[in-house]
Amino acid sequence: MSVPPRAPLPSLIPESAPFSVEQRTWLNGLFAGLLSLEQSVTPLSLEQAAALFPGGLDLAGGGAPTAQEEDDGAPWHDPAMALDDRMKLAEGRPLRRRMMAAMGQQDCGQCGYTCQDYSDAIFSKKEERLNLCVPGGKETTRTLKVLHQELGSAPAPAAAKTPDSKSPASASAAPAAVPGAAGCSREAPAEAWFLFRTRLNKAGSEKETWHIEIDLAGTGIDYTVGDAFGIFPTNDPALADAVLAALHAPADFPIGERALRDVLIDGVSLGEAPDMLFQLYSYITGGERRQKAKALAAGEDPDGDVATLDVLAAIEKFPGVRPDPEAFIEALDPLQPRLYSIASSPKVNKNRMALCVDTVRYPINGRARLGVASTFLGERVREGDTIKVYVQKAVHFGLPADASKPVIMIGPGTGVAPFRAFLYERMATKAPGRNWLFFGHQRHDYDFFYEDELAGMKAAGMLTRLSLAWSRDGEQKFYVQHRMREVGRDLWAWLADGAHVYVCGDAKRMARDVEGALVEIVAQHGARSTDEAIAFVANLKKTGRYQQDVY
Ligand SMILES: Cc1cc2nc3c(=O)[nH]c(=O)nc-3n(C[C@H](O)[C@H](O)[C@H](O)COP(=O)(O)OP(=O)(O)OC[C@H]3O[C@@H](n4cnc5c(N)ncnc54)[C@H](O)[C@@H]3O)c2cc1C
Ligand SMILES: NC(=O)c1ccc[n+]([C@@H]2O[C@H](COP(=O)([O-])OP(=O)(O)OC[C@H]3O[C@@H](n4cnc5c(N)ncnc54)[C@H](OP(=O)(O)O)[C@@H]3O)[C@@H](O)[C@H]2O)c1
Numbered sequence: 001m002s003v004p005p006r007a008p009l010p011s012l013i014p015e016s017a018p019f020s021v022e023q024r025t026w027l028n029g030l031f032a033g034l035l036s037l038e039q040s041v042t043p044l045s046l047e048q049a050a051a052l053f054p055g056g057l058d059l060a061g062g063g064a065p066t067a068q069e070e071d072d073g074a075p076w077h078d079p080a081m082a083l084d085d086r087m088k089l090a091e092g093r094p095l096r097r098r099m100m101a102a103m104g105q106q107d108c109g110q111c112g113y114t115c116q117d118y119s120d121a122i123f124s125k126k127e128e129r130l131n132l133c134v135p136g137g138k139e140t141t142r143t144l145k146v147l148h149q150e151l152g153s154a155p156a157p158a159a160a161k162t163p164d165s166k167s168p169a170s171a172s173a174a175p176a177a178v179p180g181a182a183g184c185s186r187e188a189p190a191e192a193w194f195l196f197r198t199r200l201n202k203a204g205s206e207k208e209t210w211h212i213e214i215d216l217a218g219t220g221i222d223y224t225v226g227d228a229f230g231i232f233p234t235n236d237p238a239l240a241d242a243v244l245a246a247l248h249a250p251a252d253f254p255i256g257e258r259a260l261r262d263v264l265i266d267g268v269s270l271g272e273a274p275d276m277l278f279q280l281y282s283y284i285t286g287g288e289r290r291q292k293a294k295a296l297a298a299g300e301d302p303d304g305d306v307a308t309l310d311v312l313a314a315i316e317k318f319p320g321v322r323p324d325p326e327a328f329i330e331a332l333d334p335l336q337p338r339l340y341s342i343a344s345s346p347k348v349n350k351n352r353m354a355l356c357v358d359t360v361r362y363p364i365n366g367r368a369r370l371g372v373a374s375t376f377l378g379e380r381v382r383e384g385d386t387i388k389v390y391v392q393k394a395v396h397f398g399l400p401a402d403a404s405k406p407v408i409m410i411g412p413g414t415g416v417a418p419f420r421a422f423l424y425e426r427m428a429t430k431a432p433g434r435n436w437l438f439f440g441h442q443r444h445d446y447d448f449f450y451e452d453e454l455a456g457m458k459a460a461g462m463l464t465r466l467s468l469a470w471s472r473d474g475e476q477k478f479y480v481q482h483r484m485r486e487v488g489r490d491l492w493a494w495l496a497d498g499a500h501v502y503v504c505g506d507a508k509r510m511a512r513d514v515e516g517a518l519v520e521i522v523a524q525h526g527a528r529s530t531d532e533a534i535a536f537v538a539n540l541k542k543t544g545r546y547q548q549d550v551y
Helices: 021-034 046-052 083-089 095-101 115-123 137-149 237-247 260-266 275-284 287-297 312-316 324-332 374-382 413-428 451-459 479-486 488-496 510-525 528-543
Strands: 191-200 209-216 229-234 338-341 354-357 359-365 367-370 387-392 406-408 433-443 465-470 500-507 546-551
Touching: 046 237, 046 312, 046 374, 083 137, 095 115, 095 137, 095 229, 137 275, 191 374, 209 374, 209 546, 229 374, 237 260, 237 312, 275 287, 275 312, 275 324, 338 354, 338 374, 338 413, 354 374, 354 413, 367 374, 387 465, 406 413, 406 488, 413 433, 413 451, 465 479, 465 546, 479 510, 500 510, 510 528, 510 546, 528 546
Parallel strands: 406 433, 406 500, 433 465, 500 546
Antiparallel strands: 191 209, 191 387, 209 354, 229 338, 229 387, 359 367
């Protein structure tokens, strides 16, 4: 796309505001236009704004929604942006779009929908569960509840409500879509064998990351590199037992057809305490404790400890209060599956799937808190166990159809996972295109995942370039984007040769910083203004040449 060069816009958006380069430019342009500052600044043309937001943004009506509501490329999908800011940006948009703005992360797939499909399903009353957005957590659920009230009491369309959609006691969550073959969706998981785990960091690392292999034989599961794998975890039985003890409830207390302890292990989330649990406590306590429970249920933080309150800590906050076990279970969120980028290629072995999983563990008030799925995979599941799994097809993340195209892969930490898969796929299919991997982590000596494999691929000429960045080896942090800037001229040359760019890993900080670096590289080495470079990168996205798998 050719964009005429012009003077940079004076910024009307404070530098501290949490916007990406793209969003800042777009908002500056929009505000400048609205404030009639045309004489001093040139807002982005509609064509340029459209290039920034490929889903389409009708600015002709001063930001009003288009008839088709085709505004889904709008900037409120940035996972690095706080929910309040996203909701402000979405103000005035149609209800289902505001519901979409409340989602924590664009199309991460964990709820089993795309964000648009999930908000559409809630809007059309086909989906009752407002607590499915894992990255959005309680904030998203609360916002959806408020927005849901705007729907009014019109009757739901006939389709798609399922009998047990509210019951977390049912280990298999209610289908949100028509189930297909086993293993093809979270509604129809398959059973696969857990083969083994091997630690990817060496002793002395601050991280605990596992290479995991799973046997798919007999599952019928079929996948493509770029897809993610869904795992249904179970809670740590020791945590379930601690909850039972805190409740003073018997393990075999019946919850429907099942025992309370079993439901605590595989049916409900024991992570962040949900608003409903505090609501329950507000009904069964009195006085100051009721006021506190009510405040907590309303999203307030009366004692400044809300961030520490998982389900067990919430029970312990109200000592001596004994909720009915069934009401207690009903107040909890269902235990949801987690997604992991697939790190293997079916072209190498269609029955062997690999994952690369960072174990989440952190102490709060002397008790170790465990990420449920990452510690399930990293320590609880044993070799030979079966696990409930499914493939989550990637939304816009996959190798170029033309195997001669060069690919640039940027994946620090576990972000390397899909690129290991890409490299094996390109090797197995003898793809002629060049391959460049940017990998980084904390320390070269401890955190160089797949070092031998990558060295082998490089020696074989398969991995054309390997660029590394170790954040904690030097005095100052050094990240993949710093390495990218150092080799910016070559990176630009690859881009000019038609390279496809892929980014995987941390969504909140890394992904936006990498994008910012790429914009700088395009501006510097492609002899473009910043605005032109932004439009160039936006166009890469639009044409599928800049793809992200971030979480
Ligand atoms: C498409 C996709 C692909 C993914 N691929 C991978 C992958 O390849 N590898 C990988 O490891 N992960 C990957 N993830 C992330 C993965 O799905 C899980 O989110 C991650 O493993 C954590 O899940 P958990 O169940 O272990 O933790 P949870 O039980 O969900 O706990 C995580 C929560 O704990 C809290 N928390 C974490 N650390 C701290 C702390 N230090 N202090 C206070 N609170 C804290 C945060 O609220 C955080 O949200 C991917 C996610 C998506 C959406
Ligand atoms: N929310 C958080 O605070 C937080 C923190 C860590 C991990 N995570 C999550 O934990 C999961 C797994 O993490 P992981 O093991 O893949 O690795 P990771 O913790 O994301 O770290 C991988 C590498 O990226 C570096 N890094 C940190 N900030 C960066 C930035 N802005 N730009 C580029 N690189 C940056 C890290 O450096 P340094 O760590 O030395 O800065 C490290 O060298 C991911 O889901 C990630 O989002 C979240």
